[in-house]
Amino acid sequence: xxxxxRTRPAQSAPPPLDEPPTRRRRRPGTLWLFLVPALxxxxxxxxxxxxxxALLAFTDWDGLSPDRAWIxxxxxQAILDDEDxxxxxxxxxxxxxxxxxxxxxIGLLLALGVNSRIKSRNVLRVFLFAxxxxxxxxxxxxxxxxxxxxxxxxxxxxxxxxGSLKQDWLGDPNVAIWSVVGVVVWQFAGYSMVIFxxxxxxxxxxxxxxxxxxxxxxxxxxxxxxxxLLAPATTINLMLSIIGGLKLFDQVWVMTGxxxxxxxxxxxxxxxxxxxxxxxxxxxxxxxxxxxxxxxLISSGQYWLLxxxxxxxx
Amino acid sequence: MRSYSWRxxxxxxxxxxxxxxxxxxxxxxxxLSLRDPQDPSSAASPTTSPTTQNYADAxxxxxxxxxxxxxxxxxxxxxxxxxxxxxxxxxxLARSTAAWSRATFLLVMLGLLLPFQLALLPLYQTxxxxxxxxxxxxxxxxxxxxxxxxxxxxxxxxxRAMPRDYExxxxxxxxSPxxxxxxxxxxLLRPVTGTVVILNAVLVxxxxxxxxxxxxxxxxxxxxxxxxxxxxxxxxxxxxxxxGLVIGSLPILVVYFxxxxxxxxxxxxxxKG
Numbered sequence: 001x002x003x004x005x006r007t008r009p010a011q012s013a014p015p016p017l018d019e020p021p022t023r024r025r026r027r028p029g030t031l032w033l034f035l036v037p038a039l040x041x042x043x044x045x046x047x048x049x050x051x052x053x054a055l056l057a058f059t060d061w062d063g064l065s066p067d068r069a070w071i072x073x074x075x076x077q078a079i080l081d082d083e084d085x086x087x088x089x090x091x092x093x094x095x096x097x098x099x100x101x102x103x104x105x106i107g108l109l110l111a112l113g114v115n116s117r118i119k120s121r122n123v124l125r126v127f128l129f130a131x132x133x134x135x136x137x138x139x140x141x142x143x144x145x146x147x148x149x150x151x152x153x154x155x156x157x158x159x160x161x162x163g164s165l166k167q168d169w170l171g172d173p174n175v176a177i178w179s180v181v182g183v184v185v186w187q188f189a190g191y192s193m194v195i196f197x198x199x200x201x202x203x204x205x206x207x208x209x210x211x212x213x214x215x216x217x218x219x220x221x222x223x224x225x226x227x228x229l230l231a232p233a234t235t236i237n238l239m240l241s242i243i244g245g246l247k248l249f250d251q252v253w254v255m256t257g258x259x260x261x262x263x264x265x266x267x268x269x270x271x272x273x274x275x276x277x278x279x280x281x282x283x284x285x286x287x288x289x290x291x292x293x294x295x296x297l298i299s300s301g302q303y304w305l306l307x308x309x310x311x312x313x314x
Numbered sequence: 315m316r317s318y319s320w321r322x323x324x325x326x327x328x329x330x331x332x333x334x335x336x337x338x339x340x341x342x343x344x345x346l347s348l349r350d351p352q353d354p355s356s357a358a359s360p361t362t363s364p365t366t367q368n369y370a371d372a373x374x375x376x377x378x379x380x381x382x383x384x385x386x387x388x389x390x391x392x393x394x395x396x397x398x399x400x401x402x403x404x405x406x407l408a409r410s411t412a413a414w415s416r417a418t419f420l421l422v423m424l425g426l427l428l429p430f431q432l433a434l435l436p437l438y439q440t441x442x443x444x445x446x447x448x449x450x451x452x453x454x455x456x457x458x459x460x461x462x463x464x465x466x467x468x469x470x471x472x473x474r475a476m477p478r479d480y481e482x483x484x485x486x487x488x489x490s491p492x493x494x495x496x497x498x499x500x501x502l503l504r505p506v507t508g509t510v511v512i513l514n515a516v517l518v519x520x521x522x523x524x525x526x527x528x529x530x531x532x533x534x535x536x537x538x539x540x541x542x543x544x545x546x547x548x549x550x551x552x553x554x555x556x557x558g559l560v561i562g563s564l565p566i567l568v569v570y571f572x573x574x575x576x577x578x579x580x581x582x583x584x585x586k587g
Binding site: 030031032034035037038039041042043044045046047049050052053054056063110113114116117118119120121124125126127128129130131133134135136137138141142143144145146151152155156159186194197243246247249250253254268271272275276281284285288289291292295296299300 | 318322325326328329330332333336337338339340342343346356357358395398399400402403405406407409410414418421422424425426427428429430431432433434435436437438439440455456458459460462463466490491492495516519520522523527530537538539541542545552555556559562563566567570571574577578
């Protein structure tokens with residue numbers, strides 16, 4: 001509500017200098033103290049280490065010794081020359097896009113389903129959202145069993161007569177990463193659903209019914225009435241899911257460890273391996289810088305789109 | 315209002331079927347955790363004579379009691395710090411129109427763009443030099459700083475939409491800004507505090523990579539790391555592992571089912587802001 005805040009004078013504007021010193025005069029001076037604890041923590045944990053990381057990516061630091069030499073862009077050149085690293089970067093982006101598309105498509109359908117007049121909608125919401133609060137490591141461990149060659153997924157395929165689709169879901173290099181994608185979508189589709197649901201509840205019922213009276217079928221009502229009003233929910237969902245996908249680590253680490261071979265490697269598993277298994281700290285931090293560039297580009301691009309959409313709908 | 319039509323009925327059946335398929339893995343989880351390891355039938359067929367022996371064994375062998383206590387300590391301490399420092403910081407950021415306030419807000423929002431993997435490795439060295447590696451306090455420190463940007467963002471958004479009348483009255487009555495914040499502003503922030511608590515509690519409780527790095531080799535594990543270690547050790551004894559998974563999930567699931575109405579609202583509302 002910007003109109004409301006602008007009608008009042010800015011509260012913390014400094015008082016005129018000739019005003020006698022009163023209690024109120026101290027206010028603008030002391031207010032910034034409120035920021036100190038948060039800024040100290042934020043600087044210590046995020047800003048300073050991130051800045052140091054950005055610098056260390058240009059050195060040959062091994063994580064232990066105090067000496068390190070400035071080697072310029074060598075680490076980044078090495079990433080470009082490293083087939084496994086290139087493959088992991090490409091795969092991470094592909095996987096993040098796939099998760100974003102599939103998770104939100106399913107989330108939207110589920111939201112439309114449980115936003116209808118069905119009687120069980122409240123119970124269904126609770127169950128569909130439950131996996132989203134579960135620990136990703138627990139979810140990974142559970143699905144490692146379900147996706148085993150003799151696991152419940154293959155059993156279920158046999159039972160419903162689709163035995164020809166049986167796979168070694170996590171052991172086949174062509175399939176493993178897509179099994180992980182499926183698990184991530186299973187876990188977080190309910191999360192997308194809840195955000196879409198919040199958006200759907202903002203669609204005024206009378207607008208929707210007016211369109212119905214005018215003879216618009218369900219598909220046209222969705223395209224022209226519901227979907228435009230869902231724009232903010234859609235943007236937030238796309239943003240959260242793609243950033244989550246780019247940082248994907250837990251489920252991969254638990255289910256495949258990046259294997260077989262490097263077939264399900266992501267940027268995050270590679271960062272972990274290079275730093276803590278191979279002692280290549282500086283190289284690993286250069287990979288983290290690459291990840292940062294992707295996340296920053298995508299989130300600022302999407303933020304810009306969101307702002308433009310919101311201004312257009314005003 | 316339209317009535318319950320046959321179309322709605324078909325939709326109801328479809329949604330029920332979808333949810334059953336969706337919840338099938340959770341059924342297998344509980345089903346297998348109650349099974350005698352000698353029982354050779356499929357993981358999906360209902361267990362005929364359930365046993366709780368797996369739970370007793372998993373509890374002892376995975377050290378889950380200690381891990382739950384550790385996770386609870388880290389989660390509660392981190393959430394308390396996040397709520398206190400972020401709500402306090404949001405107050406001048408939302409109320410002051412001075413240049414320093416706007417610049418600081420942008421600086422804090424920069425943190426939303428930085429993936430934690432970038433800070434995680436350089437910070438590892440600092441935490442080591444402070445001799446905090448292997449202690450839960452390293453994690454509390456990490457999450458407290460990491461979540462400042464998002465929590466502050468939620469608080470600032472809420473504060474900007476909140477009228478100033480009450481706090482101004484308090485200030486005119488002679489309250490210091492801090493007293494006004496503590497007794498007037500903070501209580502009015504309750505809805506958004508609920509959202510901040512829920513989002514951060516789930517994030518901190520579930521996080522795996524940070525404790526894997528900062529607690530490695532320590533006996534003080536959190537739940538995700540304990541579960542991961544347990545899985546590696548007993549990977550062929552799935553009944554035991556599944557009992558461990560159920561125990562490890564119970565705290566967060568109990569909280570979820572108890573509060574699901576507020577959580578779903580809080581998630582949606584918080585992310586909409």
